[in-house]
Amino acid sequence: MTILGIETSCDETSAAVVRDGEVLSNIIASQLFHEKYGGVVPELASRAHMKLIVQIVNEALDKAGIKKEELNGVAATHGPGLIGSILIGLNFGKAFAYGLGIPFVGVNHMEAHLFSNFLTTPENQPEFPFICLTVSGGHTQLIYVRKPFDYLMLGQTRDDAAGEAFDKVAKMLGIGYPGGPEIDRLARQGNPRYVKFPRPYLEEGSYDFSFSGLKTAVLYYLRDHGLLRDSRLDFPRGSTKVGHSELIGSLLADLCASFQVAVVDVLVEKTIRAAEQYKVKHIGVAGGVSANSELRRRMKEAGQKTGFRIHFPKMEYCTDNGAMIAYVGWLKLRAGVSPSPDEVTAVANLQLT
Ligand code: KG4
Ligand code: ZN
Numbered sequence: 001m002t003i004l005g006i007e008t009s010c011d012e013t014s015a016a017v018v019r020d021g022e023v024l025s026n027i028i029a030s031q032l033f034h035e036k037y038g039g040v041v042p043e044l045a046s047r048a049h050m051k052l053i054v055q056i057v058n059e060a061l062d063k064a065g066i067k068k069e070e071l072n073g074v075a076a077t078h079g080p081g082l083i084g085s086i087l088i089g090l091n092f093g094k095a096f097a098y099g100l101g102i103p104f105v106g107v108n109h110m111e112a113h114l115f116s117n118f119l120t121t122p123e124n125q126p127e128f129p130f131i132c133l134t135v136s137g138g139h140t141q142l143i144y145v146r147k148p149f150d151y152l153m154l155g156q157t158r159d160d161a162a163g164e165a166f167d168k169v170a171k172m173l174g175i176g177y178p179g180g181p182e183i184d185r186l187a188r189q190g191n192p193r194y195v196k197f198p199r200p201y202l203e204e205g206s207y208d209f210s211f212s213g214l215k216t217a218v219l220y221y222l223r224d225h226g227l228l229r230d231s232r233l234d235f236p237r238g239s240t241k242v243g244h245s246e247l248i249g250s251l252l253a254d255l256c257a258s259f260q261v262a263v264v265d266v267l268v269e270k271t272i273r274a275a276e277q278y279k280v281k282h283i284g285v286a287g288g289v290s291a292n293s294e295l296r297r298r299m300k301e302a303g304q305k306t307g308f309r310i311h312f313p314k315m316e317y318c319t320d321n322g323a324m325i326a327y328v329g330w331l332k333l334r335a336g337v338s339p340s341p342d343e344v345t346a347v348a349n350l351q352l353t
Helices: 032-037 042-064 083-100 109-118 162-173 179-187 212-224 249-277 293-306 322-334
Strands: 002-007 012-019 022-030 073-079 104-108 130-135 140-147 150-156 282-286 309-311
Touching: 002 042, 002 083, 002 322, 012 042, 012 322, 022 042, 022 322, 032 042, 042 083, 073 083, 073 109, 073 322, 083 104, 104 109, 104 322, 109 130, 109 140, 109 282, 109 322, 130 249, 140 249, 150 249, 162 179, 162 212, 162 249, 179 249, 179 293, 212 249, 249 282, 249 293, 282 293, 293 309
Parallel strands: 002 073, 073 104, 130 282, 282 309
Antiparallel strands: 002 012, 012 022, 130 140, 140 150
């Protein structure tokens, strides 16, 4: 079964071809122009998807070496995400499938992240049941995955998502958007014990997350050390952020490392605890923040200590991509899940469970 997968839920326009679970192509166009606005501008994102979608789908088919007539189905993200962005990929996918007379399935973007750990050889895939920590720019979720389509949500963020906290702290530090990769890079030269930022574990036994207090702790640190001219977080761009020139060299690296380790400590502790409680053997980590080198290192270290087998997606499948959408589309079509009317509607806050 050969499936075309389309992803346009945020600022990546991506299309991929997956044949029986194996990725034949995965083309991703990142909309870098949002950087100058310090975050994704929804209207501009959907317009860019519109301009790019035909070319990206054609490239995905070419790279896979197949003609559109060889496709057996089309899958596209139908939520969660930015409504205007989702609509472009979803409507393109529906029309494309209709024109070819093949089935169309809508895919939940968070479910697709969860399966990005399956875009590898069978012996490297997680075994069911497993615990999945999905950490992206919009979500932070700890999930007990019994089997495909059968999930128990153990915890979610109560405020900012992990990736969002990375992005907002990066913005305060004046190091660009998206901030996650840049904090990751700078933190490698920094001292993670330079500042002891709070670890938000919440009430005992909770699998929920909260990162807004940590973000504020970074802000207060900057303010108290005279590194901010204004304590408002939502400042007009350029007016209050700390520039590289003010926060140079090792201090910037130390702050990045100290913030990053606080996030990673919480993510690792809760994930391992969930795996112990639910008695699984495998743990998967997914979403954009799963590209973080410190999270990868610490989860692997925890896996060696506890005996859990830890899975991370290949780097190209950590952030948004069409391959994970095509993969879940393939699972659904193979399982004979007939597309429901709900799947052909864009849902900005689509839930996993
Ligand atoms: O999954 P994703 O591509 O999009 C959403 O579904 O939200 O995740 C994007 C998020 C951004 O917040 C970005 O800063 C973060 O993933 N990210 C990272 C790293 N690479 C991407 N965060 C920390 N370290 C990284 N290396
Ligand atoms: Zn995503």
